[in-house]
């Protein structure tokens with residue numbers, strides 16, 4: 001039986017744990033989480049029935065997979081006291097942190113089999129999207145285990161180069177926030193057009209769900225699905241012309257460039273590799 005330890009039980013860990021349990025991929029008693037926050041620990045035990053620890057060392061003591069889910073800025077300080085144990089035990093180490101490179105993770109942890117994973121918070125619902133990249137030392141069995149774990153939370157895809165993880169971070173890692181911002185904007189605009197807050201919110205969320213389901217379950221590409229909504233001389237045409245006139249595509253490109261740049265900067269600021 002594979003015991004999994006999460007170091008850090010915040011937003012991203014909670015989403016992955018929720019997804020794993022929802023899918024029945026791992027038994028709750030095999031999921032151990034350490035977090036200094038007593039409230040976090042109580043919430044995780046209450047919501048998922050998993051095992052929580054105040055001490056990171058206690059959490060990893062019997063784990064064959066260790067998932068690092070602390071902020072990038074915390075990573076070095078978190079790994080230093082764990083290095084001797086990790087070096088001796090050599091679990092599969094999976095880091096979900098933005099911008100901490102494989103060479104740096106190996107150096108700080110003393111582990112050789114290290115995977116960088118870039119998941120996103122919809123993992124909680126089973127509709128997550130994760131990019132994965134492994135160090136050479138990760139065995140086929142460990143890759144398959146990684147696929148099983150992250151695949152249980154949604155789509156899991158291996159990328160060819162470590163640099164692609166920064167692009168994945170900018171696209172799907174941060175991506176849910178872009179859609180949430182669009183939802184916020186549509187709700188606000190709907191209210192300004194005279195709808196109640198509840199009507200604007202419910203119609204916005206259902207439209208997002210419907211568009212996402214339709215685009216992901218159809219062979220038809222998003223640009224064609226958009227054209228099918230856009231009647232010549234109609235209402236959508238006016239809205240799309242407004243978006244294009246404001247250079248929405250350039251704005252999205254600039255936003256994703258900024259996110260990817262920040263991932264690379266984090267690597268320079270915090271890492272050695």
Ligand SMILES: NC(=O)C1=CN([C@@H]2O[C@H](COP(=O)(O)OP(=O)(O)OC[C@H]3O[C@@H](n4cnc5c(N)ncnc54)[C@H](O)[C@@H]3O)[C@@H](O)[C@H]2O)C=CC1
Nearest residue numbers: 008009010011012035037069070071072096097098119120
């Ligand atoms: N939130 C997101 O959408 C995504 C986050 N990530 C990555 O996940 C990692 C965690 O991010 P979030 O969950 O958003 O942050 P968060 O702040 O919600 O969670 C971090 C957790 O680490 C705990 N922590 C602090 N010091 C600790 C220590 N010494 N030992 C153990 N735990 C400690 C905190 O109490 C907190 O619960 C980051 O590296 C981030 O880059 C990756 C993809 C998406």
Ligand SMILES: O=C(O)[C@@H]1CCC=N1
Nearest residue numbers: 097098169173174175
């Ligand atoms: O904002 C961040 O840095 C993290 C990584 C991807 C999503 N959240």
